[in-house]
Amino acid sequence: MKFIDLGKQYQRIKENVNKRICSILDSNTYIMGKEITELEKELADYVGRKHCLSCSSGTSALIIPLMAYNLKENDAVFVSSFTFFASAEAIVLAGATPVFIDSDETYNLNPEKLEEAIEAALQEGKLIPKGIMPVDIFGLVADYETIEKIAKKYDLFVISDAAQSFGGERDGKKACSFGDVAGTSFFPAKPLGCYGDGGAIFTDNDELYEVMKSIRIHGQGESKYDNVRIGINGRLDTIQAAVLLEKLKILDDERRVKLKIATQYSELLKDYYEVPIIPDNCESALAQYTILTKDSSHREQIIQHMESIGIPIMIYYVYPMHMQKAFEYLNYKPSDLHVSENFSKRAISLPMHAYLTSDDVNLICEELVKLAK
Numbered sequence: 001m002k003f004i005d006l007g008k009q010y011q012r013i014k015e016n017v018n019k020r021i022c023s024i025l026d027s028n029t030y031i032m033g034k035e036i037t038e039l040e041k042e043l044a045d046y047v048g049r050k051h052c053l054s055c056s057s058g059t060s061a062l063i064i065p066l067m068a069y070n071l072k073e074n075d076a077v078f079v080s081s082f083t084f085f086a087s088a089e090a091i092v093l094a095g096a097t098p099v100f101i102d103s104d105e106t107y108n109l110n111p112e113k114l115e116e117a118i119e120a121a122l123q124e125g126k127l128i129p130k131g132i133m134p135v136d137i138f139g140l141v142a143d144y145e146t147i148e149k150i151a152k153k154y155d156l157f158v159i160s161d162a163a164q165s166f167g168g169e170r171d172g173k174k175a176c177s178f179g180d181v182a183g184t185s186f187f188p189a190k191p192l193g194c195y196g197d198g199g200a201i202f203t204d205n206d207e208l209y210e211v212m213k214s215i216r217i218h219g220q221g222e223s224k225y226d227n228v229r230i231g232i233n234g235r236l237d238t239i240q241a242a243v244l245l246e247k248l249k250i251l252d253d254e255r256r257v258k259l260k261i262a263t264q265y266s267e268l269l270k271d272y273y274e275v276p277i278i279p280d281n282c283e284s285a286l287a288q289y290t291i292l293t294k295d296s297s298h299r300e301q302i303i304q305h306m307e308s309i310g311i312p313i314m315i316y317y318v319y320p321m322h323m324q325k326a327f328e329y330l331n332y333k334p335s336d337l338h339v340s341e342n343f344s345k346r347a348i349s350l351p352m353h354a355y356l357t358s359d360d361v362n363l364i365c366e367e368l369v370k371l372a373k
């Protein structure tokens with residue numbers, strides 16, 4: 001059994017993917033080939049946003065917009081503590097300071113804690129609040145309605161880290177359509193993945209789009225060797241765009257299957273574990289299906305047993321950001337953000353992909369129910 005079965009997925013789309021890759025090899029259009037613009041148009045239409053800019057990874061999909069905001073060391077960007085390292089790393093790489101926010105029971109950023117932290121920063125006066133980065137963790141689109149009200153009140157930009165939520169929805173709107181700008185990742189294991197690294201940025205703002213387009217290719221100006229600002233090499237490869245064009249065709253179908261699997265998991269596990277809370281107005285992209293065990297020793301026991309019978313289990317995330325060594329300089333203390341710390345001690349993610357069978361799910365749950373007693 002696989003945690004995410006990319007092999008089975010490839011068998012399904014093999015013929016078309018191979019054909020597309022071969023045609024790029026034949027035409028030698030490895031960089032910025034026609035598939036790039038084709039993909040950007042399809043992604044913008046899918047998400048329902050004016051502009052899409054493909055880029056080299058989910059990390060650069062966050063760095064590029066943050067660079068466009070011209071941040072300084074005293075500028076604060078408020079970000080979920082319970083996330084993958086890249087969310088916070090991008091803020092530092094863009095020159096600013098991350099301020100970590102605790103989660104609510106959905107694992108996403110808690111808007112009440114966000115407002116408290118903004119107020120506290122204003123009181124203290126060392127950092128200048130500039131932006132908010134909500135993360136759609138495990139595929140669940142964050143509560144942008146509330147977050148955007150707070151952003152308006154304090155005049156902050158919102159950059160959505162939608163690396164895990166592509167294909168997900170909230171109030172009938174697709175992930176990546178929220179915030180001033182949104183970044184997603186096409187790392188192979190993400191809901192929409194390519195066969196290497198890749199990402200995309202979405203915005204409705206024309207001016208921001210033009211600046212980000214320039215930053216993506218070394219701060220390019222009017223022509224190739226005219227550079228008007230500092231940028232990066234942030235392009236997506238043409239071959240990856242071709243893979244994504246094929247994978248986009250099966251994304252919604254895969255998500256429907258994953259939804260069924262998640263429902264089956266929750267039915268079988270809800271009396272024994274804390275299963276994910278998906279608000280009624282949301283459709284998760286199900287990047288992960290994550291449950292809470294009793295405590296860290298219970299978790300250890302589960303992982304060992306499941307490993308011994310060949311069922312892969314992952315821990316997302318072992319450390320919340322404020323407990324990461326790389327962020328020691330920000331002086332957070334243990335139990336500062338106790339909800340995310342609690343998740344880090346108790347959470348496990350179960351196999352989740354569109355090629356799991358209902359027998360697989362029954363087997364996994366049977367073992368987990370035994371281990372809960």
Ligand SMILES: *Cc1c(COP(=O)(O)O)cnc(C)c1O
Nearest residue numbers: 057058059084086087163185187
């Ligand atoms: C994967 C991920 C990223 C980074 O994406 P890459 O494509 O690996 O650079 C950023 N944020 C979150 C929440 C992620 O899960």
